[in-house]
Amino acid sequence: VALSSCEAEYIAGSYAACQAVWLDSVLKELKLDVEKPIKLQIDNQSAINLARNPVLHGRSKHIEARFHFLREQVNQGSLDVVHCATGSQVADILTKSLKTDRFLNLRRALGVFQFRS
Known part of the structure; x- marks a missing residue:
């Protein structure tokens, strides 16, 4: 259960990031280029800040590690989170x-x- 809208959006963004990375790999196999970084639109500024900031905040340390895939992809430059x-x-x-x-x-x-x- 999500404790806040920030957490819910961050978790949803993490699932979307997984799908985006998978689709990117499929398109690479088909020899199709994808513009990098892939833009992931999120409508919650707090979730965007959480994804962009590599420092673990006290408010986010309870989020399971598997959901930090989004942050890892943003830090690697594969994804960029933008406000929608x-x-x-x-x-x-x-x-x-x-x-x-x-x-x-x-x-x-x-x-x-x-x-x-």
């Missing part, structure tokens, strides 16, 4: 009830359109 404003999260269309205008904007951002015959 909450209002820019396209995934909200799948997880939240939205007002019509916001729904239409996010749907457009996904490249989905209404098909009429």
Whole structure:
């Protein structure tokens, strides 16, 4: 159970980092270049600071070591964590009830359109 939104975002970022590194290795096998560092968007500034700072904070020492994969990848230069404003999260269309205008904007951002015959 996550004790804070920072911890929850950091853990989610660590899982995303694992997927990004795996996808990078698959693309390398296919002889496709990936721009480095891979940008990982996180909407929590505290989680971003935790990933960028190699010093273990008192607030983060309870986080299991396996979740520090994100920090390791950032320190190696493989990944860069950048802030993603909450209002820019396209995934909200799948997880939240939205007002019509916001729904239409996010749907457009996904490249989905209404098909009429």
